[in-house]
Amino acid sequence: MERKEALLQQLSIENQKAQYHVTNLMESFQAMNSTLELDEVLKKIMHFALKIVETAEAGYIQMYDEHSNKLIIKTYVGFNENISFLKINIGESITGKVFKDGCVRLITTSEKIYNSMSDLSKENLNILNKAHPNSQTIKSILAVPVSFGTKRIGVMTFHCFDIEDGLSETDLLLLQSFASQAAIALHNAQLHTEVQKSLDEVTHLSQRLKETNALLEKRTEIHNHLTKLSVQNKGLKAIIIEMNKLMERNFIYADYLEGNYVPQPIKHFTERIDDIFFFFTNKIEPAYVSICDTIHIDCYIYPIRSGSVFLGCLIVEGSAPLSQLDKLIIEQGAPILSLEIMKLRSQTEIMYKKTYETYQQFLKVKNPQQAEIAAKELGIDNHYFLQTALIELDGNVDLRSLENDALLLLTHLKEKITLENSLLFSYNNKITFFSSARDTVSEAYITKIIENSIKWWNERFTVVARAGISTGHYYPGQAEENHVKAEKALLHLKNQKKKGVLHYRDIGISILFLNHSPEEIHSFLRETFSRLWTNQEKKDELLHTLFTYIQNNRSMTSTAKELHIHTNTLYHRIKKIEDILDMDFSHYEDYLKVQLAVYLYKTFFGSLTEPGNLM
Incomplete structure (x- = not known):
């Protein structure tokens, strides 16, 4: 119980830290939007950014200048006035690449930082060196793009001169959320500046400018109102309901992971929501969509994302174009909804991380009495049978997207599996299922659910799902052994580049070769069959004969029948193969070597029907 209380206390501290960061973000959002003067907005952004990224010692904001096609310093902290002369080409050095590809850069060693700056022009390098206080070495750097919708308008960059790893993934996540709001503030300020300039220059457009100002x-007003609701922790549903009150047409939010709807589902949409999700998973821009099936459905879809992670969709029913006000409300509300969803996701990820850590500690307990206590703290009673399943998603280089996919598959499993006396959680791109059952019937039932779920996933998504399962009798203190077996089953699937499900007991003799690389196995095959590995037709025939002979357990009758040759012909072929390989198949070690080689080829490299592929 003490460990459980400590875990709860630690989780509470983590939640408090997360709430502290969220509060800082909300305060900064309100402050940034309190003025439309561009210079003031830039100063406020830099001030609050350094408050959020507490370990940063210096930073600057670069804005894209269309006239020069360069990134220009607009505000800075922690540098001297020389930094204002820095003008970066698109694609040049770290910040130029961030602006070009829209991807964040978090580099935590001096060596990697200066390697990444190797294409910086000599002039800019001199400016940067002069601008650094006391010519300090950069030990950590974090640069994020500032984008409004799909348009990139600048880059925010922060330096740490104190220690390597001074800037962290947490700083990156917080700054990404901050940058999306800063982009809105900058965009609003830029629009305001343009409006004021136009007002001075073109008097005959005064009425239009008044309307634009009113829109700004x-x-x-809308942004501040919705931000206030978020600061007050009213929650996702309250913000969506309030947006619906402000809009001329109502919308719903469809959650990608949970599969639920806020405030309530629209009739007929639930049947086609998977199609909508599939279409918008990798899209950024909103679109009007028509779904033609038994019922014709028209709607406006606005995807909600957090960086590369797809969270869900805002759906407005109907084909009529949205009014300017409705588009404005959705545009201003989407980043706030994204932040609310990520707050909930963050709490879930913290909970799963703690569960993962507790589970790993439980696996290390070998004392039977202590193991029983540790299991109960996980909510599991010890029974006679144990089942461990490890599910891994593979095929996406973006780890955050893989984590999102893992949570989606986890939600699907939760709908199918009764979680009594078991654990089901995700961590990074893996899902762990652990349970203690009274009988093998329960084990078989869970295994079938996992198999069906993996099949369901692989039929719908390009990201591959595979699972390793281990079951068996359980004695307190032996959970780690079962977990390791599940890991080995998963590793065997990965080595064979297969998807699906594999039970540890079905690995067979291949368990002896799990820790051997494909190169080592191929080397053994080459050593065994090298004299038959040739494009010469005659030796290809001998190789095929050998494989068929071994596959038929040295039965001359069965082998001859399968090859459609006489047994005497087969006898002469086998004798010729023995001579070429310098082996005697009646000798135990020679036959075992060639039998093992055939088995390894069949298991790790392909079908026995095409032995010529060994080349």
């Missing part, structure tokens, strides 16, 4: 004020 409305945008700010």
